Structures are given as C-alpha cells and as structure tokens.
Amino acid sequence: MLTNNPTAGHYIGIDIGGTGIKGGLVNLEQGIVQGTLTHLPTPQPATPEQVSEVVAHITDELTAGTNPVNHFAPVGVTYPGIVRHGISRSAANMDKAFINLDINTLFTERLNRPVSVINDADAAGLAEARCGAGKGTKGTVLVITLGTGIGSALIFDGQLVPNAELGHLSIDGFDAEIKASAVAREREGLTWKEYSARLQRYFSELEFIFSPELIIIGGGISQRTNEYLPHLNLRTPIVPATLRNEAGIYGAAMQAATARTLLTGVA
Template identity: 55%
Template sequence: MAAVTATIEAAAAHDLRIGIDIGGTWIKGALIDLASGTPAGAVRRLQTPAGGNVGAVADTMDRLVAELEVECLGAAGRPVGVAIPSIVKRGIAHSAANMDGSWIGLDVQSYLKSRLGRPVRVVNDADAAGMAEALYGAGTARKGVVLVLTLGTGIGSALIVDGRLVPNFELGHLEVDGFKAESRASAVVRENEGLGWVEYAGRLQRYLAHVEFLFSPDLIIIGGGISACSQEYLPRLSLRTPVIPASLENSAGVVGAALQASAAWN
C-alpha cells in the first residue's frame, strides 16, 4: 500500500509520462519521472511478436500499457512516447529495421493514438536513447559532437551537436569491409555467432574507427543491451575519441520515449 501511495504522490508532484521502447526482441515500458529521468515504477517488458507485424506489436503495447496502469496508478491516462526502430518523419515510419515491412509508410503516430486511446508521440529508437543520455546520462552538459550508439538486435545511432539532436542519423547501415556494420558488430550477432569478447572487440574496433574517421566525434557513448558488459570490450578498444558506457544502460530508449511524449526536447 505504501508503494502505491508513493506512486500517487509522485504523479501529483512530477511530470510523468509513459515511455515504450520497441525492439526486435523485447518491447519495454515504464512510467518515467521527467524531473529526474528515472522510472517511477518497474521497467516492464514483453516479447516482441515474431515478425514484428504492426497489429501484433500494437496489441502487445496495449497489454504493456494496461500492466503499467495496474502497477502504477499514476500512469492512468498518461501520454505515451514510443521509440521505434524506424526512420521517423512527422510520425510516419520510413524504414523498418528488424521489423515487418508493414511499418514502412504508416503514420505510426496516428495509428497508435487510435489503438491506445491516448496522446502518442513517436521517435526513432536510437534518437530516443541519445536524447535520454544527453539530458540525464553520460552526455549531460557535454559540448561538441556526441555520438550515442546502441548495440542490440542491430546498431542504432544518435548524433548530438552542442546539445541538439540531428534526427534519423543511421550509422548501423554503414558498409565496413563489404558488410553492413550491424550484421557484423551488433550485440545479437555476437551472441548468434558465439564470439568471444576479444574477437567481438576487434569487430567493434573496426566499425568505430571507421565512424571516428568519418565524423570526428568528441565523445562516443555505447548503450543498448550490451552496455552492462562494457568492461569486457571497452578496455580492448583503441581510438582517439573517448568511448564510455551509457549510464542509463538499457533503459535509455524508454526514458527518451517518455521525454518525446512531453515534447520537452526542442
């Protein structure tokens, strides 16, 4: 009872939004306190439907929001920000990385607003993670060019210049040594191919050295599901640019999605 009371008090005292991060493997969601960038309750997750069909994903999101509203009374009726693995322009998806092609060309923002019955704002998943890290995490108060890379099912990327986001900055699709980068250096590829940390760090080194040459960032932040194991591969990298783990780890996309729901990022 005390936990529920605390959640209600938090809802009254702070600006709370629901953030949902749609990945190729998991759909994660939480009620986020935007004053601190931290979850007001547990971060919940449900498995992404096989194939990533739009309707099936929307059904799963509906379940996730319902679970959040049961667990956190402050979540009832709150706007939702949704991070999706797509290039997003004015709420419309223009790609579908590791998802069904039915996303492409869809006004996802309007569709989900109708399905969830509440205000919805949609953002590219890597942009969401980048916004969260820049405002609340490892990139806080950093000047210059900050590159946030999320290593998960694929490779997401966000570029932030003097605190401002450059949207839809897709570096996971760069070709390195004749291969799409995310087909060689994502976290899922490491798992599927059974790569040891030394071999994986070598692949990541090759990719990051290419990105460093092209964009000369002042800081590279590594996030995504593999960020919790950063001590296994970051010390093996050799770059001019400092490379640090994301401090929000795998919750950055959820936090950034909630931030998008508030339209607080300008």
C-alpha cells in the same frame, strides 16, 4: 490545444522491441523511472493492429489508479525502424504492414490520446546523452549500440539528429554491422582482442567523420567493456551506457514531453 497537463514532469514511455514491449512511468524532472516496468511479449505476427493493442494495454495499466499522469497527457513510443514525421519507413523485426504506415495516427486513435513515436535507437541514445553517460556533454555525442546489428544515435548539444543509421557505414567493403556487431563476434568466434580490432576500425572511421566529444557504448555488450575498451586507441573518450534496459523508456518519455510542448506551447 490541451487544457490538462501531466503533473510534475511525469510521462509514459513505451519501448517496442522485436520480442518484447515494455513501458514505464518516468519523472523527467527527477530523472527516474517510478514504480515497476510493465512487460508484455511482442505479438507474433507483429501486425500494426496487434501491436497497438499491446501498447494500449500497457498504457491502461500505467494510468490505472492514483497516477500522476492524466488521460490527456501524450504518450511516447519507440519503434524498431526508421520513423520520419510519424510514419514508419522500415520494418526489419515487425510485420511488413508497418512500412509507410502513419503510426503516430494509429496509436493516437487506439489510445484516444496524443502519441508521438520515435526510432528506438534514437530514443535510447537521446536518453543516454541527456541524462545518462553523456549528461552535461556539449557538442557531438555518438551513442552506438552493439547487438544483433549496430544501432546508433547522433546528438549535438543535447538535440537529436534523427535516423542516423551509422551501423550501415561501409567499412572495407561491408556494412559495419556485418563485421563489428556483437552477434558478428559470436558468429565468427572472435576473441575479445580480435573483436577489438574490428571495433577499432569502425570507431576510427566514426571519429574521423564526426569528431565527437564522446562515444557511448550501449547494448548487452556494454556490460563487458573491460574486455575490449582497453584495446582501443582513440582520441575520443569512449564509455559504457548507464541507463541499460530503461534507456528506450526514458527516450520515449522525452518524446512525449516534446509532443506536449508542441501541443500546448508549454515547455
């Protein structure tokens, strides 16, 4: 059991991406990222050892000087792949050495403090559902990120159902992300109205399966929702995400808070 706790709801969240790794200090009680974010490029190749060094460097930077997070507090880290019980099960944009690796243990040993890892889409979705566009919404919330592929998070009453790979739903014989991702629109040169028809097919299927209370759209394309949302005909309210690039950091910090509760028994 830990005897030293973070002060006033402050946690470190680190978001690992295929090209960059960023971290920040989050005050979950106030719902804000304090100070500036720390950015470093993702090492190439993105081996476990090299990535853990970058995570350690960012953590050291965020805990330097007069900082409200002490050196015993858990750190939350996102990972761009499937994570089950702290073990990475995929590595689409990372070195294949990550597959079936206990990344919780890897980062915990390198940082010499508890680390809790969460899938990146799950982290961003959880943050949006709890303190972003879905704040206060009961029932099922779907957070769908339209980018290179389709990322997704499934939240019920504020609780995450992990590893919901809804971008791989089969729509008309294809993985949805092959035809309905933001990259698919660019690759095929679709107009926004043509792309909206693809999204209509995809979101109608999600609506039929899950009957959500709210759908939140994330990714860079969420800044252009006026181009396609007016063309959609859904029963479910559908809105753009609000936390933008900080969503993953927020979600990682939430994961750190959950880890602290498990370690100390204190919420």
